[in-house]
Amino acid sequence: MDLQQLSLVVRQDAITVVFFNVLLQQAGLPVPAVPTLLLAGSLAATPVQLLQLVAAAIAASVVADWAWYHAGRLFGYRVLAGLCRLSINPSSCVSQTEARFVRWGLPSLVVAKFIPGFSTVAPPIAGALRMSLPGFLSAAAAGGALWAGLALGAGWALKDAVRAVISVLDQHTGTALTVLLALAGAWLGWKLWQRYRFKAHSALPHITPGELMAAMHSEQPPLLIDLRGAGMVAETGPVPGARWAELDHLDETVGPWPRDRLIVTMCACPEDAGAVAAARRLMQAGYLSVKPLRGGYDAWVAAAAAMRQP
Template identity: 35%
Template sequence: MNTLVELVQTYGLWVVFLITLLQSVGLPLPAFTVMIVTAAVTPATPENVISLTLVGSLGTLIGDFVLFFAGKRYGTGILGKLCKISISPDSCVRSTGDLFDRYGAPALTIVKFIPGLSTLAPVVAGVYAMRVAVFAFFSSVAALIYLSAAVALGAIFRHQIDSVISALSRYGKLGGLFVLVLFGLYLLFKWLQRYRLIRQFEADRLTVNDLIELIDGNSNPVILDARPVDQRVKNGFIPGSIPVDENSLSDIADRYASHQEIVIYCSCPNEITAARYAEKLRKIGLKRIRPLLGGIDAWAESGQEVTFIQP
């Protein structure tokens, strides 16, 4: 914390610009905290408040536009790369897509306050082919609201923040080590949670050839599509597959017998969304449910038919 204060006092707005920019392109940096601390240690004049908010917003917007155009150009491929550095990537992609499906472009103002989603949202907006002007407007509004909140908190609680900084100064390295240990334990918990789920369904995953054999045989498998609605419309789906989300899992479980052969697919790394839904359906009572290895991408790349919704 002392180092942060020294950086802010030495380099001022450059620190704010750099950290907000780097966080917005996916690096795990505490930009919101930096804004609060900067506002707390900076004289609360109108000029300082406005310049701090605008510089932070500029850094955020530049990063958002980098990810937005990456999403437009590279599509879901860039999501896969971001997923590799995210704590809970696949659920974040699904949640972001669901928010866009429900609220459209204004969802950008919501996700800015949700860790994980705030980085993925510009990419998803690009993948969904959102218009540049619409993205620019709502991203600007989101950045201003988000960073204004941080500046306001820093100004309001400046005395309390000074007390925290003083306390950490007294404990020195021990205080910083304690914070790092807590953060490390949180990361470890999330990683173990994800690793357990992936390993649980790794042996059960079907290949595309396995699924074709089931379809050609007498198994009559039920195929579930665990992707957001927009991805289903834009990228097509496996013929006969049924869209499913968190809210429809109970209905799916009620509709089929426990021994029904079910295959579920998505378009996410490690089929984690499909595995997560499969785990929930197993707990409800469906025992023969397996994720499709490689999801819709593997199906399409193998030359199998992909169905598109006719306009």
């Protein structure tokens, strides 16, 4: 199917195409929606048709966000951990995302659609934090309206330019496909490079849960930092002997601590990403002995349960 045929399909049933395209993208699938919105906006014949397209996009966006909200409400942080594990770059972890979400509140849902990655994890975080459903739906609808309205409105305002671009691309489909594949390859290469850098960055000595348990009963126990999100701490309870901290405010937490004391950082992130970042930051600040906990909070819970068994 060439671009002219695609334009014909969108023209014949634009509302359905927009609804399902936005629904699939907001559900987390790698399906771009903005090009479809631009095309649909350029093909709208009247302002009423444009408003119908905006309504379809808002409805699809809210349905997907509502589903993610309930997934977060039912399964809590297991959903978020799963989403982060699917990320090519695991350094963007749950606790850091949640901290920003808590700090910004409902307005974060309005701008979430414009922030890659955050638009997917914000709804389940809202559910895990038991945000009011009416407030969530209102903010999600406002965000969907702003995001889809801008794209559809741009297509409407620049309809002649959009159609000209489609005509040019249709005449040079092979070249356009080559450029698109090159851009996709460059993006994937950049993401893989970020992952490689993260792997190299995280190559520092860790401490195992067993070693931590033994050290906590020594004459000079290590100082333990819990980097989990505030919502997860409230849901699962604090870690005995640990001090809770946000990565962005780490200096305020450890300021009075002696620099020659062993410090252990713990998070609930894939590949201990948050704990590694905190350990690096503390070592750069002059603390001499900092180790991330291998396996994070889940490994600590398993080790604590094993110790309680007879």
